[in-house]
Structure formats: C-alpha cells, structure tokens
Amino acid sequence: MNGPLTVEGLGKVYPGFSLGPLGFALEPGKITGFIGRNGAGKTTTLHAVVGFLRPDSGTVRFWGQALEGHEALLRQRVGFVSAGMRFYQRQSLKRITDTLRPFYTRWDEGAYRRCLRRFALDEGKTPEKLSNGMQLKYLLSLALSHGAELLLLDEPTSGLDPVSRAEVLETLLTLRDAGCTVLFSTHITSDLEKTADRILYLSRGELKADCTLDDFTDAWRLYHGTADAVAALPPELVHGRRRSREGLSALLRRADADALGLPCESAGLEDVMVHLEQEADEHEA
Amino acid sequence: MKRKLLRKELRLSRHPAALLMPWLSALCLVPNYPYPVMYFYLTLGVFFICMSGRENNDVGFTLTLPVTRRDLVAARFGFVMLLEGFQLLLACGFVALRALLFADRGSNAAGMDANLALIGEGFLFYAAFHLVFFPSYYRDVTKVGLSFVKSSVVLALLLVAEIVACYAVPFWRDTLDRPDPELFPAKLLFLGLCVLCYALATVAALRVSQRRFARLDLR
Numbered sequence: 176m177n178g179p180l181t182v183e184g185l186g187k188v189y190p191g192f193s194l195g196p197l198g199f200a201l202e203p204g205k206i207t208g209f210i211g212r213n214g215a216g217k218t219t220t221l222h223a224v225v226g227f228l229r230p231d232s233g234t235v236r237f238w239g240q241a242l243e244g245h246e247a248l249l250r251q252r253v254g255f256v257s258a259g260m261r262f263y264q265r266q267s268l269k270r271i272t273d274t275l276r277p278f279y280t281r282w283d284e285g286a287y288r289r290c291l292r293r294f295a296l297d298e299g300k301t302p303e304k305l306s307n308g309m310q311l312k313y314l315l316s317l318a319l320s321h322g323a324e325l326l327l328l329d330e331p332t333s334g335l336d337p338v339s340r341a342e343v344l345e346t347l348l349t350l351r352d353a354g355c356t357v358l359f360s361t362h363i364t365s366d367l368e369k370t371a372d373r374i375l376y377l378s379r380g381e382l383k384a385d386c387t388l389d390d391f392t393d394a395w396r397l398y399h400g401t402a403d404a405v406a407a408l409p410p411e412l413v414h415g416r417r418r419s420r421e422g423l424s425a426l427l428r429r430a431d432a433d434a435l436g437l438p439c440e441s442a443g444l445e446d447v448m449v450h451l452e453q454e455a456d457e458h459e460a
Numbered sequence: 461m462k463r464k465l466l467r468k469e470l471r472l473s474r475h476p477a478a479l480l481m482p483w484l485s486a487l488c489l490v491p492n493y494p495y496p497v498m499y500f501y502l503t504l505g506v507f508f509i510c511m512s513g514r515e516n517n518d519v520g521f522t523l524t525l526p527v528t529r530r531d532l533v534a535a536r537f538g539f540v541m542l543l544e545g546f547q548l549l550l551a552c553g554f555v556a557l558r559a560l561l562f563a564d565r566g567s568n569a570a571g572m573d574a575n576l577a578l579i580g581e582g583f584l585f586y587a588a589f590h591l592v593f594f595p596s597y598y599r600d601v602t603k604v605g606l607s608f609v610k611s612s613v614v615l616a617l618l619l620v621a622e623i624v625a626c627y628a629v630p631f632w633r634d635t636l637d638r639p640d641p642e643l644f645p646a647k648l649l650f651l652g653l654c655v656l657c658y659a660l661a662t663v664a665a666l667r668v669s670q671r672r673f674a675r676l677d678l679r
Contacts, residue, residue, distance in 0.1 A: 227523060227678040247461060250526035261517040263472050274471045277464050278525045 177239035179203055179325040179356040185223055185233035194219050194380040196233055201325070201358055201373075206351050208367035208388070209360035210444070211377035212452050217360040218257070220377065221329050225255045237325065251280055254318030257329035258311055262302060268313055269298040281322035290316035293342060308334040315343060319350070326350065328359035332366050344370050364445040376448065378455055388444070395447050396432035396439035398425045408435075415450030415457070426450035461527055465535035466542075468522070473539070475512045478505030482547035488554035488574040491565055495578055496622055499585040500615050502547050503593065506540050507608040510597060519601050520678050533598060533670045537590075537662065544586050548579055555579065559640055567637070571623040576647040577636035580654035581622060587654075587661035588614050598669040598676065 178200050186195035194216040201207055211217050222228045224235050226242045235242060237249045263271055276282050291298065294312035302310050311334060318326060326347075332340045340363070347357055347370055358375075361367060367374065367388065374391045376384035384391055395414075398405070405416055405423040412431045416423050426447065432439045442450075484501045487493055513519060522532055555574045572578045592614045596607035625632035635646050 222678070225524070226529075227520065229675060229677055246528045247526045247531075250524070255524045260521065261515075262521040263516050263518070265516075266472055270471060274468050275525065277467075278461075278527070 179238060180224065180327075180358065181234075181236045181239075182220075182224065183234050183236075185220065185230050185235065187219060187223055187228060187230050192216070192380060194223075195230075195382075197377075197382050198233075199375055199382060199385050201356050203356050204351060204354050205372040206347060206357040206359070206370050207373040207375060208364075208371035208444075209358055209375045209377065210362075210364065210367065210448055211360075212448070213362075215377045216380040217377055218329055221255075221257070221327055221358075221360060225253070225327060251321070252324045254321065254323030254326045255328075256311070256314045256318045256326070256331055258307070258331065258333045259329075260314060262310075262314070264303040265301050267299055267301055268296065272298070272317070275317065279321035283320050283322055287316060287320035290319055290346075293346075294339070306334070308336065308339060311335065312339065312343075315346075319346065324355055326355060326357045326359070328357065330361050331359055332361060332363055340366065364443070364448065368444055374444070376451075378452065383451070392442055392444060392447060394429055395442040395450075396427050396429050396437075397442040397446050397450075398427055398432065398437050398439045399423075400425075408437075413454075415452070415454035417450060417453055424450070426454075462531050462534055462538065465522070465527055465531055466538050469535050469539035473509060473513055473518050473536075475505065475508040477508045478543065481505035482543055482550055485547055485551040485554045488551060488558050488578075489562070491562070492569045494570045494619060494623060495568070495572060495574055496581055496585055496619050498547070498551070499582050499589075500612070500619070502543060502586075503589045503608070503611060503615065505543065506589075506593070507604065509539075510601070510604045510607075514602060514604055523678065529673050530670045533594075533673050534666065537594070537666050537669075540590075541662070544582075548582050551579055551582060555640070563639070567639070571619075571626050572632075572637050573639055575636075575638070575640045576644065577650055580636075580647070580651035583651075583654035583658035585615060585618060587658040588618055590658075590665040591661050594665045595668040595672060598673040600676065601673075602679065 180201040182200070183198045184196040185198070192214070197220060209217050219228065223230045226246065237253060240249060242249055272287070294309070294316060296309065296313055296316065302313070305313070311331065315331060332343055335343060344366055351357060371388050374384060374386060374388050375382060376391070398408070399419055399421045401422040405413070405425045408425055412427055412435070414426045414428070416425045426442060427437070427439065481502045481504065484498045487498045488495055519532070523529070555576070555578065558574045567573055572581060589611050593607050593611035596610050597604060626637045627633060635643050636650060
C-alpha cells in the first residue's frame with residue numbers, strides 16, 4: 176500500500192472514450208514500461224496520476240498519501256516529463272532554471288550541470304530555438320536534478336536521436352540502480368526491452384497486463400507461415416494475425432503453441448502488442 | 461511557496477505589454493478624456509499575460525512544480541494586484557501632476573475629473589474585473605478570450621454608467637467630480653469604500669476561482 180505509486184479503481188469517462196477502472200502499483204526501484212497504442216489512455220492515465228485531470232472514480236496514492244492535500248510535498252518527490260509539453264518559449268533556459276530551482280528543497284546543482292553537459296544543452300538558448308528533442312532533454316534535466324524518487328515520463332524518448340535515446344535510457348538505469356522508481360510510456364518498445372523490469376499494457380482504456388517484461392513476452396509465441404497454414408490454425412487459439420515476409424504471422428499462447436507442436440519463435444514486446452491490438456480490432460469490427 | 465510562485469509570475473509569466481499598461485495612467489494628462497479607460501487597459505495587459513500563458517503552457521508546467529492548485533491561483537491574483545497597485549500609484553502621481561500643470565483647464569467633459577475619486581473608481585473597476593474575469597478564466601484556462609470579452613462588456617457598461625453619473629447623479633456630479641482639493645474628505649471616504657469593495661470582491665473572486673480551478677481538467 177505504501178509503494179511509490181498505487182492506483183485503485185481509476186476511471187475517467189469522456190464522450191466516446193472510457194478509461195478504466197484501472198488498478199496497479201509500482202514496485203519501488205523498478206522501471207515500469209507503460210505501453211498501448213495511440214488513444215489507449217496512457218497519457219490520460221498519467222495526467223490523472225499527476226493531478227492534471229480529476230478522475231471520475233478511484234484513488235491515486237503516492238507512498239500511501241493522496242495527492243490532494245499533499246500536492247506540494249509529494250511533487251518534491253515526483254518528477255513528471257511529457258514529450259509534448261510546451262513551456263516558456265521565449266525565456267532562456269538559465270532564466271527558467273533560476274526561477275524553478277528555489278521550489279525544490281533537494282535540488283542537486285551538480286546533477287543539473289552534468290545533465291546539461293551530457294545533453295549538450297546551452298543555457299543561453301530559449302526553448303523556441305531548440306528542437307523538440309532538445310526541449311525534452313532540458314525537461315529531463317530538470318526532473319533528474321531535484322532528487323525525484325519517482326519519475327513519471329510520458330514518451331520521454333520520442334523525438335530523440337538514437338544516441339540521445341541511449342543516453343536517456345542509461346540515465347534511467349543509473350537512477351533505478353540508485354533506488355529511483357520509473358514509470359514511462361512509450362511507443363518505442365525496443366527502449367522498454369532494454370530497460371523495463373515490468374510492463375503495464377493498456378488497450379482501449381483497459382489494463383490488459385501488469386507483470387514482468389519476461390512474463391509478458393514468455394507467455395506468447397509467434398508462428399510464421401503461409402496464409403493457408405495460418406488459416407488452418409484453430410481460430411480460438413490465434414490472438415491476432417499480421418502480414419509478414421513469409422505470408423502471415425499469428426500470435427499464440429505459449430502453452431497452445433507447445434501443444435500444437437508448431438515451429439514458433441519467441442515473441443517480442445512489439446509483436447505481442449501489435450497482434451493483440453489486431454485481435455481487438457477484429458473483435459470490434 | 462506563494463512568494464516563489466509570485467517570483468515565477470514576475471520572471472516567467474509576465475508579458476512585456478502588461479508591464480507597460482500601468483504607465484497609461486499618464487492618460488490623466490490628456491484633456492477631456494474618459495480617464496477610467498486606463499483601468500481597462502490594465503485588464504488588457506492581464507489578458508495578454510493569460511493568453512501568453514496559454515501558449516506557453518504556463519498553468520500545466522507550473523502544476524508539475526511542488527505547488528498546490530490553490531497557491532497557483534493566489535499567485536496570479538497577487539501578480540495582478542501588484543500591477544493594479546503600481547498603476548494606481550502612478551495614477552496618483554499623474555493626478556497630482558495634472559493638478560500642478562493644468563489647474564486652469566477646467567472640468568473634464570468626458571466623465572470624472574482626474575482627482576482622488578478617480579483613484580477610488582479604479583478600485584471599483586478592478587473589483588468588477590476580478591469578479592467577472594477570474595472565476596470565468598479558472599473554469600477553463602484555455603478560454604481566455606471568452607473570459608476577457610465578459611469582463612470587457614462589464615467594464616464598458618461601468619464606464620458608460622460612470623460618465624452618465626458624472627452628469628446625472630448628484631453625488632457624483634456635485635461631490636466626486638470636482639477638482640481636488642475641493643470636498644476632499646468626502647472623496648477620501650469614497651476612496652475608503654471603494655477599497656473595501658475591492659477587498660471583498662477580490663476575496664470572493666479568489667475563493668470562487670480556487671474552487672473552480674480545483675475541479676478543472678487540464679487538457
């Protein structure tokens with residue numbers, strides 16, 4: 176109950192979209208990847224968690240405390256970065272940092288300077304003169320410099336070049352090793368395969384999986400075959416099919432694949448996600 | 461925390477035009493001009509601040525800081541009140557300067573003379589602005605324009621009423637709309653009442669705004 180983040184029965188209803196009710200808890204000192212296709216509700220969930228949105232139902236607790244009534248204190252311990260977040264386009268980074276630094280009781284100037292060097296950020300520049308990726312790096316630098324124990328990151332690697340992505344991922348792993356808990360949503364599943372300990376998989380506003388990355392991928396197998404061979408599989412055992420080089424690929428539960436004795440290969444995070452989404456699309460159609 | 465937020469308002473949320481608006485108190489030196497218009501210009505400056513805040517995601521970004529929603533609203537009120545106070549101080553100076561330079565120019569044909577009662581009216585105009593603009597703005601911070609239109613309509617009606625009152629309402633015509641230092645005690649009493657109205661309206665507007673902002677979903 177007193178983990179860094181516990182979400183219970185979180186729900187939010189919009190015209191045409193309904194989130195939840197969701198329930199999950201983050202394990203301390205672990206990196207949890209938050210996956211799901213566009214519109215699945217990842218950003219809505221994160222916004223509800225950080226208090227941008229007021230959920231229609233449910234509770235969000237940080238270390239056992241609700242945000243309401245403890246906002247200022249809890250936000251000292253939580254860092255939130257969103258890839259699309261705009262901020263003070265015509266103010267220099269130096270001015271922004273000088274203004275924000277006093278808000279944090281555990282500001283680490285050394286860590287901030289290291290981030291600036293690592294990300295090659297020029298404090299004299301304004302956000303409007305920076306690319307989206309560089310703006311994101313600046314936001315990450317702020318989040319990594321105030322001693323946050325929990326980092327909530329909404330697509331923190333989108334828009335970054337491969338080298339910068341690798342640097343961010345490396346930083347996250349270092350923070351995890353230091354005891355920091357991280358929840359990050361992304362479409363770049365390879366980033367999660369490199370870093371995530373656990374996976375939250377959200378589809379159409381519902382949480383479909385909350386487990387370790389290994390459990391998530393080990394539970395599935397990918398079968399590649401001709402269209403006829405895939406069509407011959409028992410339909411109830413096939414969880415989504417996609418076109419592939421050989422013809423079609425089909426996702427099966429590991430136990431089912433073993434029972435059928437099919438020559439399957441391990442499924443990656445992206446394989447599982449795209450096939451399950453395909454299955455959901457077919458059901459909806 | 462409120463002090464840090466106020467500092468953030470001054471350093472990051474300010475808009476250059478908004479900082480110039482208080483200086484339009486110099487309009488007091490223009491003969492036959494509806495002087496309360498200068499108070500409207502300040503509200504235009506507040507509109508610029510909120511509009512540029514929307515473009516810069518000021519509210520969303522500030523909410524990632526260790527602050528409460530209540531303090532965020534209070535800091536914006538504090539910032540606007542600082543601007544208003546600065547404008548009124550400048551207005552006092554320009555009213556005094558006008559009395560020195562143009563004492564022989566006679567009464568203002570377009571409403572209230574530049575005198576102590578005009579300063580009191582400033583508090584009334586600001587009170588009305590607070591009551592209309594902020595509760596509307598904090599219901600949905602993305603609809604800055606709509607909130608400003610509402611407050612502008614109210615201020616325009618107040619301005620017309622003020623000009624009419626200077627001709628038709630005996631207390632306004634015979635007591636307030638007189639050059640200083642004539643009937644100074646009465647004007648001082650009027651100023652005190654206006655300050656009281658301003659304080660009550662601001663507290664009410666602040667509470668309603670905080671309540672509405674507490675329920676607001678940021679998009």
